[in-house]
C-alpha cells in the first residue's frame with residue numbers, strides 16, 4: 001500500500017476504535033506513533049528519520065486531528081523533500097559532443113524497457129540517438145530491443161556473434177561517424193555475485209573507453225524500486241566493478257519501500273529518471289517532488 005494511504009489508514013483505524021478522530025487519547029497517540037514508526041522502518045527509511053517523522057505526525061494529531069490529509073502531507077513534505085532533494089542531479093558535467101550512457105543492472109530490473117522510453121523522449125527534443133544492444137548471447141534480448149526501437153524510429157546497432165565489449169567499442173565508432181548526440185548502450189542483466197559476468201561488464205567499460213578517450217562514459221544502474229534496501233547492496237557491488245555515475249528507478253508506480261533510496265546519498269549517486277509503467281511515455285525526470293508523489297500516492301489527497 002502506498003505510504004500516504006497506509007499512514008492514513010493506520011491513524012484512522014486507531015482513532016476509530018475510540019469513536020471519534022478528534023478525541024484521540026494519549027495512549028492511542030503513542031500507539032499511532034509506534035505504528036507509524038514501524039511503517040517508516042519497514043519502508044526502509046533510516047531509523048533517525050523514521051523516529052522524528054513519527055513523532056512529528058503524532059504531535060500534529062494532538063493539535064489538529066480533523067485534517068488528517070493536510071497534516072500528514074505537511075509533515076512529510078517538510079521533512080522528506082529536503083532529504084530527497086539531495087539525490088537530484090546537479091547539472092550535466094558531461095560536456096562531450098557525443099554523450100554515452102551505459103545502462104547496467106540485474107536481470108528484470110527494467111533496462112530494456114527504460115532505454116526506448118528515454119530514446120523516444122530525447123528524439124522528440126530533436127536529438128539524434130543511437131542505441132547499442134550488447135546482450136549478444138541472447139538473440140531474443142536483441143530482438144526485443146530492436147522491435148521497440150523500430151516502432152519509434154530509433155537507429156539500433158548490434159553485431160551477431162561478437163563479444164559485448166566489441167559491440168560497444170564498434171557502436172561508439174559508429175555513433176561518432178554518424179555524428180549522433182547520444183549513444184545508449186544496453187547490457188545483459190547479471191547478478192553481482194557472478195564474478196565472471198561482473199568482470200565482463202568492467203571490460204565493456206574499459207574497452208569502450210579506448211574508443212572514447214575524450215568522452216566521459218556515464219554508467220547508469222537501473223534499479224527495480226520494489227526491491228527496497230537490497231537494491232543498495234546491488235549498487236555497492238556494481239560500483240566496485242565499474243564507476244557508476246547515476247541511478248534509474250523503475251516500477252515506481254508500485255513503490256512501497258521507497259525510503260531505501262536515501263542510502264544512495266553516501267555513495268554520491270544522483271537519481272536521474274523514474275520509470276513508472278510499461279508504455280513508452282511512462283518516464284519522468286527524478287525530482288524530490290515527483291518521487292514524493294509516487295510515495296505518497298498524493299492523487300488520493
Ligand SMILES: Nc1nc2c(ncn2[C@@H]2O[C@H](COP(=O)(O)OP(=O)(O)O)[C@@H](O)[C@H]2O)c(=O)[nH]1
Pocket residue numbers: 105106107108109110111112113114189222250251252253275276277278
Ligand atoms: N510496472 C512496470 N513494469 C516494468 C517497468 N519497467 C520494466 N517493467 C517490466 O519488467 C520486466 C523486465 O523488464 P526488462 O526491461 O526486460 O528488464 P531488463 O532485464 O533489465 O532489461 C518486463 O516485464 C517489463 O515490462 C516499470 O517501470 N513499471
Ligand SMILES: [Mg+2]
Pocket residue numbers: 111112113135141187188189
Ligand atoms: Mg534487458
